[in-house]
Amino acid sequence: MMAFKDVSLDELIEFARQVRLDIVFQTNKAKSGHPGGPLSATDFTTVLFKSIMNYDPKNPNWNERDIFIMSKGHCSALSYSLLARIGVIPIEWLETFRKTGSPLQGHPNAIKCPGIEVSTGSLGQGLSIGNGMALAMRLNGQNGRRVYVVAGDGEIQEGQYWEAIMSSAHYNLDNVCLTVDVNGLQIDGATADVMNVEPLADKFIAFNWHVVSINGHDFQQIIDAYKEAAETKGKPTVVLAHTIKGKGVSFMEDKAGWHGRAPNDEEYKIAVNDINNMKYPW
Numbered sequence: 136m137m138a139f140k141d142v143s144l145d146e147l148i149e150f151a152r153q154v155r156l157d158i159v160f161q162t163n164k165a166k167s168g169h170p171g172g173p174l175s176a177t178d179f180t181t182v183l184f185k186s187i188m189n190y191d192p193k194n195p196n197w198n199e200r201d202i203f204i205m206s207k208g209h210c211s212a213l214s215y216s217l218l219a220r221i222g223v224i225p226i227e228w229l230e231t232f233r234k235t236g237s238p239l240q241g242h243p244n245a246i247k248c249p250g251i252e253v254s255t256g257s258l259g260q261g262l263s264i265g266n267g268m269a270l271a272m273r274l275n276g277q278n279g280r281r282v283y284v285v286a287g288d289g290e291i292q293e294g295q296y297w298e299a300i301m302s303s304a305h306y307n308l309d310n311v312c313l314t315v316d317v318n319g320l321q322i323d324g325a326t327a328d329v330m331n332v333e334p335l336a337d338k339f340i341a342f343n344w345h346v347v348s349i350n351g352h353d354f355q356q357i358i359d360a361y362k363e364a365a366e367t368k369g370k371p372t373v374v375l376a377h378t379i380k381g382k383g384v385s386f387m388e389d390k391a392g393w394h395g396r397a398p399n400d401e402e403y404k405i406a407v408n409d410i411n412n413m414k415y416p417w
């Protein structure tokens with residue numbers, strides 16, 4: 136049922152590097168977009184797409200596939216890069232990011248872009264939708280399928296998240312795995328200052344979730360966390376991925392100002408150089 140792929144550490148490192156390059160490429164080319172959040176979520180989504188999730192790139196609607204929902208839809212540059220690099224959409228499409236008429240809009244459109252399961256961007260909804268899909272899988276007897284949702288730590292200030300968190304546990308949705316990208320920042324400052332969401336582990340435990348806390352840039356910890364999630368029966372799992380917003384680009388790291396600002400041509404050159412020089416463990 137669970138067919139995790141054995142992917143070498145080098146392959147994960149180079150895939151994640153390419154994804155980071157794609158993120159700064161797309162936002163530079165579009166002269167708009169969100170680089171910070173995608174760069175923090177790159178490493179754990181790389182593991183999901185390269186070694187954890189079941190899918191067929193040639194048949195994105197395959198009825199037995201695992202579901203990936205980027206609940207924090209502003210991180211679309213990351214989703215598009217992942218879909219392009221695994222072969223669901225053409226790599227050339229990345230040049231059209233945020234252009235009028237492109238399938239790759241600033242916030243993802245599930246009708247226009249293959250591989251995008253849910254149109255997101257209005258924060259707060261991803262887990263609710265994922266719960267519905269997970270319940271449908273159960274009704275259909277599809278015991279091998281799983282739902283992976285990625286949320287931001289700012290995003291889960293939305294009240295809808297906590298209703299959904301209650302529901303996943305109430306229905307014992309052990310086929311749901313939520314990853315919270317705990318980068319400590321949101322659009323205009325520190326999550327702790329705007330609306331503190333901590334202590335997250337205690338909150339999820341109180342809501343009857345299985346909790347795994349990791350360094351969200353450490354590939355082994357990420358792989359182990361998703362394997363543990365898949366082996367956990369009777370309750371949903373949340374992976375609290377502690378990350379750095381803007382990871383890999385010196386002048387973006389841990390800066391809220393790079394949430395929704397694109398690198399200009401000069402900044403883009405520095406960003407490419409920084410990413411190319413990232414050494415693992417990073």
Ligand SMILES: Cc1ncc(C[n+]2csc(CCOP(=O)(O)OP(=O)(O)O)c2C)c(N)n1
Nearest residue numbers: 172209256257258287288289290320321322
């Ligand atoms: C319902 C809703 N309210 C506000 C926004 C505007 N907004 C876009 S991104 C963002 C901050 C999100 O922070 P976080 O979830 O931590 O994302 P990350 O830092 O990982 O990029 C906000 C408030 C939105 N997209 N949807």
